[in-house]
Amino acid sequence: MALILVRRAWMFLVLPVVIGGMCLAAEDGESEDDYFNFFREFVDSVEQIDRNYVKEVDRKKLLQAAIRGMVNELDPYSSYIPPRQIDRFNQEIDQEFGGVGIQVQIDPETERLMVSSPLPGTPAYKAGVLAGDIIIDIDGTSTKGMTLDEAVKLMKGRAGEPVTLKVAHRGREKIESITVVRDIIQLQTVLGDRYGKGDEWEYFLEGEDKIAYVRLSHFSRRTAQELRGVVRDLVEGGMKGMILDLRFNPGGLLSQAAAICDMFIESGVIVSTKGRNTPERVWEARRGGTFDSFPMVILVNRFSASASEIVSACLQDHDRAVIIGERTWGKGSVQTVIDLGQGNSALKLTTAGYYRPSGKNIHRYPDTKEDEEWGVMPNEGYEVRFTDQDFVAYSGYSRQRDIIGEAKGEPVEFDDPQLAKAIEYLNGVLHPEAEKESSEPAEAEKPVAP
Secondary structure: OHHHHHHHHHHHHHHHHHHHHHHOOOOOOOOHHHHHHHHHHHHHHHHHHHHHOOOOOOHHHHHHHHHHHHHHOOOOOOEEEOHHHHHHHHHHHOOEEEEOOEEEEEEOOOOEEEEEEEOOOOHHHHHOOOOOOEEEEEOOEEOOOOOHHHHHHHHOOOOOOEEEEEEEOOOOOOEEEEEEEOEEEEOOOEEOOEEOHHHOEEOEOOOOOOEEEEEEOOEOOOHHHHHHHHHHHHHHOOOOEEEEEOOOOOOEOHHHHHHHHHHHOOOOEEEEEEOOOOOOEEEEOOOOOOOOOOOEEEEEOOOOOOHHHHHHHHHHHOOOEEEEEOOOOOOOEEEEEEEEOOOOEEEEEEEEEEEOOOOOOOOOOOOOOOOOOOOOOOOOOOEOOOOHHHHHHHHHHHHHHHOOOOOOOOOOOOOOHHHHHHHHHHHHHHOHHHHHHHHOOOHHHOOOOO
């Protein structure tokens, strides 16, 4: 009985502290009494479970579940990071973690897990997991209605342990079970066209006049620094034009997206953020260290999201790059990681929306229609869409191209129409005379005056 009294005292000690904070945020029409009643019901529920549930409960787990339930009522991008997951979360941001090596999101149509991108060289990538795959279950557990946190928890584990993913490939009817052996994932975010001698990335496209091709898999803490080093080396190597591939890039850190934009524009607004209770913040380019001596193309597709959209929107609005490919995903919200308590847990909370230099927010809301303005559209005349078959072929081609030091089997051929359009555009800018000559009729075809 004494134990119960101690617990009851603890619960009611928490009550005024919580209510005190919430009453400050009371909206019109909601009194402090309303908030008090809400929390009294909550505390009563916890107390009844604590006292009368058939088995003794762990109060910490109970309250963590309550926090998780609140956050799940918000949006797909907000989440609660409990103490047991905070180290793993920090490892992911720091670009090293243990797992299978895929980035995922919730597919709104199927309400299941969808692969945004397998990371090059990782176990999932080598095992045949493809971008756009719908994960039906993880080790026999259905992903229907599963949160991202729950899915990631199931796929993470000790290095060397297997996990089986049942997937539906885009454009294929057959469902496939793929067993992936977990490993420590070293995340490389700045990638090239192909591996060359010494397993180093080659960036200059074969058969082209110093046109470089750079891919960003996602935006982590070192991405901008790594990209600056690569671009500097390419400029010193005589680069004449650059293709920045953000296809299948699900995003990442806003600060890194802003830093990358700053590399390519001399001045002006990069991006701004505004929230309900957060002041407007504007990122602007700083003079110095700008790479502006060459034309640029950015490749995007329907899986380019968040930070990818910040970069493509900024460089499009400043006429620094031509956007080629497909309309992007449409994620224009900003998540802030807020430490809770003593930093042992955190909230990843949607706190603001971001706005491109033109002032437009590109976020696609659940009720947004296809013909409304959202995402980043390719420049006029440069929309090149992938079919489902193109997605399958591209995934196989890029996966084979990116594997280091392994027998690649039969070569996979794929003519990338989006990349071809980018090369065509850059050659037209770099060699306008050649393009003009190629468009003129041959001597025998020229009209003869009567």
